[in-house]
Amino acid sequence: MDFELQRIIEMALREDIGTGDITTQATVDPQIVCRAELVAKEDFVLAGIDVAAAVFAQLDSSVAFERLTSDGQQVRRGEVLAWLKGPAQALLQGERVALNLLQRMSGIATQTARFVIEVQGTAATVVDTRKTMPGLRSLDKYAVRVGGGTNHRTALYDGVLIKENHIVAAGGIATAIERARRRAPHTLKIEVETTTLDEVAEAIAAGADIILLDNMTLDQLREAVTLIGGRALAEASGGVNLETIREIAETGVNLISVGALTHSSRAVDISLLFQS
Amino acid sequence: MDFELQRIIEMALREDIGTGDITTQATVDPQIVCRAELVAKEDFVLAGIDVAAAVFAQLDSSVAFERLTSDGQQVRRGEVLAWLKGPAQALLQGERVALNLLQRMSGIATQTARFVIEVQGTAATVVDTRKTMPGLRSLDKYAVRVGGGTNHRTALYDGVLIKENHIVAAGGIATAIERARRRAPHTLKIEVETTTLDEVAEAIAAGADIILLDNMTLDQLREAVTLIGGRALAEASGGVNLETIREIAETGVNLISVGALTHSSRAVDISLLFQS
Amino acid sequence: MDFELQRIIEMALREDIGTGDITTQATVDPQIVCRAELVAKEDFVLAGIDVAAAVFAQLDSSVAFERLTSDGQQVRRGEVLAWLKGPAQALLQGERVALNLLQRMSGIATQTARFVIEVQGTAATVVDTRKTMPGLRSLDKYAVRVGGGTNHRTALYDGVLIKENHIVAAGGIATAIERARRRAPHTLKIEVETTTLDEVAEAIAAGADIILLDNMTLDQLREAVTLIGGRALAEASGGVNLETIREIAETGVNLISVGALTHSSRAVDISLLFQS
Amino acid sequence: MDFELQRIIEMALREDIGTGDITTQATVDPQIVCRAELVAKEDFVLAGIDVAAAVFAQLDSSVAFERLTSDGQQVRRGEVLAWLKGPAQALLQGERVALNLLQRMSGIATQTARFVIEVQGTAATVVDTRKTMPGLRSLDKYAVRVGGGTNHRTALYDGVLIKENHIVAAGGIATAIERARRRAPHTLKIEVETTTLDEVAEAIAAGADIILLDNMTLDQLREAVTLIGGRALAEASGGVNLETIREIAETGVNLISVGALTHSSRAVDISLLFQS
Amino acid sequence: MDFELQRIIEMALREDIGTGDITTQATVDPQIVCRAELVAKEDFVLAGIDVAAAVFAQLDSSVAFERLTSDGQQVRRGEVLAWLKGPAQALLQGERVALNLLQRMSGIATQTARFVIEVQGTAATVVDTRKTMPGLRSLDKYAVRVGGGTNHRTALYDGVLIKENHIVAAGGIATAIERARRRAPHTLKIEVETTTLDEVAEAIAAGADIILLDNMTLDQLREAVTLIGGRALAEASGGVNLETIREIAETGVNLISVGALTHSSRAVDISLLFQS
């Protein structure tokens, strides 16, 4: 995560500080050192505490950041996540960027955890999608893992997912799969999107490794799982929310991909409180 | 918005495509040209149609993108936002990035419009905050404007906002304001955060141009507005949501800043449908 | 390949031209237009003709580049690969970069084709490795495909290959595979390196998708293939050269990875001849 | 070499690690520390040991890298080049990049040394060309120096070399030289390419500082050297290999430029062996 | 100033060192350590001593840089500004870049101080303009502050200055101001350029916060100040030099903007003397 994390923090700090924090430079003496604490203002699953630490470290290596919690932990409203001590200028300048990142990441982890809890006891795994925030995908996907989910492919370059339009362009499921097997690295499984049981059958016959069952009814999902019979992984997608995921999981699918983990998660509420 | 837009689109495309869209390269002939349409899957205020166009233009200059709607327009479920025609490979590769950006921007505009409607008929203006998505602030702020809101300062470099911790560090409101006036460019107004009426009085006496009334009750807000008496702009913040904003606006404040416009907006649902 | 190609060409041109081609600027009038041809000085498999064209296009969009051959074609000594026409300054400045790239890529394609011919009629596929030229991997891997080979994983981020040291660190093949299955995206197959038949058996039992048979004798390879019995892909590596690859292929392995395709290929000889 | 080295290492690590080493992250505990040694698998002239060290240092500053050899040393098969100790994750992630660079650089140094030995006792110096690997020229040229060769100009910006096409464009050798003398910095010598003795005579008359004798026979070279008579440096090029270089050197030329030092050198074999 | 400073130093060092300091590498042993001192060769106001230190720190963290003076100090010819000790190679390579930056910054501070002295005792403040050196604006503006001046807006993104052409395009002063008030962040004051007293009156009526009085005579300036009557800040510009600024200041304007602070300042003379 290193290179990406470095890029993201630098991008975020440049965006927010640019040619300088005018207010802080004008009003706060560079010699003033102060303490502050990161405090949870609601209950959530923490994700990104190292990212927050890295924001301040990049601004001023003399800032001390003492973690009192760690990623994946369920924190309670009022809980102190970390103590900071360092130049007041650095704490003031890094505050917003650190919070913006930490609040989003924890929001995703918390949202993911809710979905994961729903499928407990079933065979299904909750996976993310590419519906992430442009530029922040590596953090979004990390937060999903922290929340107990697992990652689907990172991007277009590291997974084969043959969708309806690829099938149309290739002239059929079989041709599309055959082309992918011949041209894609042999280290990648081949996943095919299907919307009917006929397509599922066709995909199995053509040797797909994973079958995406898109927007199917619960009945269709059950039939598809039976049809697949363990010869491929079954992944459900479409219309997944906290109300529907349990039923979907109980159809026997192996994976359920949920765009809502990342495209619409709510930032949790966290404050940086300065100690007077 | 040009330089930022270019940077964001390149960042997003590199993140998603990287060394190449394996599936499309393997299954879709480069010569195939197709048509597709961007379709609204729910009602919302559109923002970012030019951004979506720019994503495809950057991928392949031969993609035609015909806008049928424009930013700021209230679109209906099922409405076609734009027609595209171009190499199937380019349409498939740009789809996710274009949707991720367009869905977020429209989500922010839609959310902003809801708040703006609530304050209609009052003197209050809805303004955004720095609680934006790291790396995407210029798009987030543009979407707020599209939704009818107005922008607060862009970042730490283009506005003076003296917060509690600056005041503590400077040794009081008067000193902090005096320092800011002396050291910040004369082209910037000076805004001061207050939490009590005493602080409001102190800020006015010291000549603040804008007074941020943070987390005050409706009664306090009303008193603060009276106290200020037009000598400075009054900006309310804290605890603002769709239920509370009308009452806050009716206290007579000039501005209401709302973090929720950008930190927790939901992506609206939009599809790119390929025409067979 | 677009983003990478653009980055590579810009990097190469900056490296070679920097603050300017002193000789050309001093001696050649900017108005002079000339013609030149790319000529093969030996027999080889062409790869990179579009890369060469892109070098000149980036330098000066007025350069015309007419391809007379295309990638994958076996060209003969003396054959004209392409005609160029444009400002003499641009042709002179782009010459070395275009040739350096084209000569390397064609060298790799030619070398790959030799290996591919050797395994014809067997079930084995020739695949590349990560022993590519730092910074040029996307071109190296493209050239392998042009030569008839197929690509192994692109990098560490898009494939799981559990090597000896991972196994030691994880405490055994079974644990390593189990961890990878749980933590890596489900879209990736799991490949495990083995050096003995016992390890092969262990890997199969643990459900490996691909088994790398490293530095095994022909007898061992044959036994491994039998042992695997189609339950996983068998990939041979180590000690592979033009003398040995046929025998290796005849053991029945599915894949043979060859570092020599990219780490030690010889640049083929190509000239840019100016027409007087 | 600093800025270039930093750029190259970062480029190479990003290319190979990107969003993360999936296998290592999944299977190796971040706390595990291990030792490894870089071992020569054949005899060669070492070049790049500091580059290898810098690769690991950039990945994780806690990796200890103890050099047992130094650049320019003739190492033997089985010789340990360096000891490493550090987090297993860092050693596994840096292995390929470090080896790819070290193997190429040592390959160039070894190849150069072979040419240099051939000309011992003559007045000739072995120099490189611009036929280097795009993006890696600074390392390629350093390796040539390590192997006992000397560098020709780095690029188009730091040397004047008037080739046939410049002469044609300028309308003759004399005009081209005169233009270069007038327009290029006076700190650069002026080199002119010639293919006949008449051209050599013309170049001398026009005051060339260095005369490139391209693709001449041994007899022609001898005559050219006589003709030049010490008034300029004589540089031979074309058709130079290990079989021909001695004879060429004995013609009395001052310099022999050899593209093969860098365009077709073979990577030497080096392993990183982990200690269990 | 951090991000900008880092960018500028890296840019300057790359520009001057590029692929390496040939002379130093060829003639100076890397082990040689030496001492040197930065010495003023004339009287001036120092600005940039930390920038000079940062240049050497970036080149080689082992260079010791002991400041004997600090920014804003009036130094005398012959005065030693700082002591350096470190590898001779690093001192030689950083010398020119450090001096180029330090000499320019001190030149600006010195020039600014001359203007500031002239207006002492009046109400006027000396402010800079956007006539700075492209790429170095943050350093130019810092040097102005060191010299006792204050900064106007940094750039087009952080201040509203409605010039003649904006007025023409908007169709009048009142419309232009009204549009700016509605569309620009409320944290920015609105400044309007005027050239006649009528325009001044119009700008006041429209509620401008700052009125730029461009190229007015002393009489006009006096009348304008009277007309404005404290309702806005009055800023004079045009035709300002050391001969005219006092009279301009005495008209009662609040601010005088001076392009000459940065567009034509003379570099002061400073040497880096090596100790033998």
Place this chain on the structure above:
Amino acid sequence: MDFELQRIIEMALREDIGTGDITTQATVDPQIVCRAELVAKEDFVLAGIDVAAAVFAQLDSSVAFERLTSDGQQVRRGEVLAWLKGPAQALLQGERVALNLLQRMSGIATQTARFVIEVQGTAATVVDTRKTMPGLRSLDKYAVRVGGGTNHRTALYDGVLIKENHIVAAGGIATAIERARRRAPHTLKIEVETTTLDEVAEAIAAGADIILLDNMTLDQLREAVTLIGGRALAEASGGVNLETIREIAETGVNLISVGALTHSSRAVDISLLFQS
């Protein structure tokens, strides 16, 4: 100059426009097209007209820029340098950057021309130094050429100039020259700085190609020229200004390097006048 020019213009535009020209966006309708002219406000030698054109072209490719003058031309006060026509927003946003660059470049060309005129009729050439504006060296050096001067080495990477400290570190002039000849590319001449006639003699004896005569009196310069006797180029430096350069030139030196060409040139006055 291409790559550098592109980098400089992008850097300058980002610096000045950043997240957007607030004033123009708020007050000027994007559809408004206007005309403007670049006008000389004093007499000077023009340099940079293509740079100014490139600034607007990069902002908006629809801006028409018609050159009425060309670089190197002596222009008169009031002369129109170019006509522009395009979107008012683009003209307003590019104005300052275009002028800042054009005014500096023309200032350097004008200053250089003054020095060049002084040496007319002598054998001396006016050359620049590395005392250029950090980040803008390529433009500074181009402007020197436009003014009739010639360029010294571009940077540390493309010329050998052995200064006093190199000599001390190497242990003498002879050793330093010998090391440079052995280690630097043979395409570079070797220049040595001297301050006494003894050093001149030593440098000649050691075979220096260029001898820098630093801060010598006119008598010393004359003697040095005699001593050198055409065996090397003689370059004078130190204490060169418009009053002294003629006498220095008449001593017979070949080159006179003048830091003042670039380190303290005054920006000439140019306006962009909009046509109503």
